[in-house]
Amino acid sequence: MLRVRSLFLSKTLLALAALCAFAGSQLECGGGGGGGVGSLPVQTPVPANQPTFSHVIVVVEENHSYSDVIGNSSMPYFNGLVSRYALATQYFADAHPSLPNYLMLTTGLTETLDDNFTGMISDDNIVRELVKAGKTWKCYAESLPSPGYVGADASQYLRHHNPFTYLSDVQKNSAQQANIVPFTQFATDLANNSLPQYSFIVPNVEDDAHDGSLSQADAWLKTNIDPLITDPAFQSSGLLIITFDEGDQADLDHIGGHVATLLVGSAVKKGFQSVTFYQHQSTLRLVLASSGVDNFPGLAGVAPDMTEFFSGH
Numbered sequence: 001m002l003r004v005r006s007l008f009l010s011k012t013l014l015a016l017a018a019l020c021a022f023a024g025s026q027l028e029c030g031g032g033g034g035g036g037v038g039s040l041p042v043q044t045p046v047p048a049n050q051p052t053f054s055h056v057i058v059v060v061e062e063n064h065s066y067s068d069v070i071g072n073s074s075m076p077y078f079n080g081l082v083s084r085y086a087l088a089t090q091y092f093a094d095a096h097p098s099l100p101n102y103l104m105l106t107t108g109l110t111e112t113l114d115d116n117f118t119g120m121i122s123d124d125n126i127v128r129e130l131v132k133a134g135k136t137w138k139c140y141a142e143s144l145p146s147p148g149y150v151g152a153d154a155s156q157y158l159r160h161h162n163p164f165t166y167l168s169d170v171q172k173n174s175a176q177q178a179n180i181v182p183f184t185q186f187a188t189d190l191a192n193n194s195l196p197q198y199s200f201i202v203p204n205v206e207d208d209a210h211d212g213s214l215s216q217a218d219a220w221l222k223t224n225i226d227p228l229i230t231d232p233a234f235q236s237s238g239l240l241i242i243t244f245d246e247g248d249q250a251d252l253d254h255i256g257g258h259v260a261t262l263l264v265g266s267a268v269k270k271g272f273q274s275v276t277f278y279q280h281q282s283t284l285r286l287v288l289a290s291s292g293v294d295n296f297p298g299l300a301g302v303a304p305d306m307t308e309f310f311s312g313h
Contacts, residue, residue, distance in 0.1 A: 043301030045294075051267055051310050052292045054237035057199040058283070059225060060102065060161070061217055062210035065247035066091075066258040074215040077222040078242070078262070081229075086263045086272040086309045093246040093256025094279050101245040101256060102163040104280040106200075108298020115160045122168040124297040126198070126284060127176060131169070133293045136196035139164045142183035143204040150177055156204035156211075161245075164200070186224070193233055197291050201225075209244075229264060239290055240264040241283055254279070263309045274308055282306055 066089075069075060070082065093101050099117060100110035107125045111117075130137050143157040150165040159165055162180070170176045183202070189195045202208075203224075209217035221242070228234050240263070247257015261278070281303035285296050289305070296303075 040298065041302045043296060044305075046289050047305055047307050049310075049312070050289045050305070050307055053239045053265070053267070053290050055195050055197060055199070055234060055239070056287050056290045057195075057201065057228065057238070057240045058105070058287060059201040059203070059221070059240070059242045060105070060208070061203070061242065061244045062098070062161070062205075062208040063246060063248060064209055064214060064244055064259075065251040066260045068248065069214065069244070069260040072214060074213070075218040077218045077226070078260075081242075081262055081264055082260075084270060085265070086268045086270075086274065088261040088263070088274045088276070088278050088306075088309075090275055091243070091259055091261040091278045092254035093244070093259050094254075094281070095256045096246055096249060096252075098245050099160040099163070101280055102161060103166070104299075105284055106163040106167070106297075108281050108284055108296060108300040108303075111166075117160070117166070119166070120168050120171050121166045125167050125169060126288065126297065127164065127167055127169045129288055129293050129295055129297060130198055130291065131176070132295075133291070135198060135291050135293065137179055137198040137200070138185075138189075138196045139180045139200045139202065140183045140186040141180060141202040141204075142207060144180065144182045147181045147185075148174070148177040149180065156206055157202075158205050158210075161202050161205075161208070161210075183224075187227070190228060190231060195233075198287060235266050238265050239267070241286070243280070243283060263306075267310050269309060269311050272309060274306075276304060276308065278304060278306065 094104045095101060095110050095113060097115045099115045100113055103109060103111040107121060107123050109123060111121055127137060139162060141157060141162050143155055145154045150171060153159050164170050164180055203220055206212040207217060207220040243261040244259040247259050251257030281299040285300040285303045286306045288296055
């Protein structure tokens with residue numbers, strides 16, 4: 001049962017719009033998977049002080065709440081980044097289970113509450129906006145069977161942790177499918193200074209803390225993400241966002257649970273801890289705005305900006 005206090009705190013206009021957009025066919029106010037969205041609020045403009053970056057990278061971990069992660073001695077690398085960079089202390093996932101949160105990060109809508117969803121989503125999305133703006137992107141998925149794979153689960157790779165496989169812009173376009181690549185490609189692209197403008201990193205089910213431990217996830221981040229952070233090109237003009245898709249299943253705070261979200265980069269305020277309320281739609285907005293895109297899918301159009309995280313803002 002949802003905690004009454006949390007439910008009432010979450011009933012802002014933004015949350016109501018999210019529920020409306022998900023309910024779509026029942027309320028006749030939006031569209032779910034494959035359907036067009038009805039009347040979303042008018043988009044708020046990008047602030048004049050929004051910084052842009054050459055490379056924006058998102059890493060999504062799994063199924064642990066803020067209290068599981070922050071200050072946990074099993075995650076020394078992650079918590080070391082917290083002390084050096086910026087933490088959103090009041091960041092909440094949008095739903096349970098996993099897939100609607102991944103879709104919020106890419107379409108600005110939850111679209112479905114079913115991890116077994118197999119439909120195609122034609123709503124506006126991050127790929128569409130990036131391509132329209134002439135930007136490049138890749139999804140680096142660990143344990144992906146092959147480049148361009150948009151099929152079902154395979155061993156330690158879970159499809160519902162890879163939201164791009166549901167998008168019509170990807171399913172109907174072989175060139176966009178080719179941007180879904182095994183994670184092994186990430187180190188190559190980093191070494192060759194050929195990372196795209198937007199990267200979405202999907203660790204496998206053992207390394208994202210879904211099946212494996214938080215200690216294992218932390219070690220994976222240190223091994224695979226620290227080379228990015230120390231890379232000169234990233235230090236010059238890069239932004240890294242590490243978040244968790246949802247809190248643990250017992251955490252119903254603001255529906256999806258209280259999760260740790262970290263921003264890393266030379267332009268990020270050092271040691272900053274925000275107390276502003278954010279959800280995944282704000283991360284989607286941040287990714288696009290930081291890439292120089294000013295049109296936002298779904299609820300990202302009205303989500304709170306995250307410019308407070310940057311030096312001089």
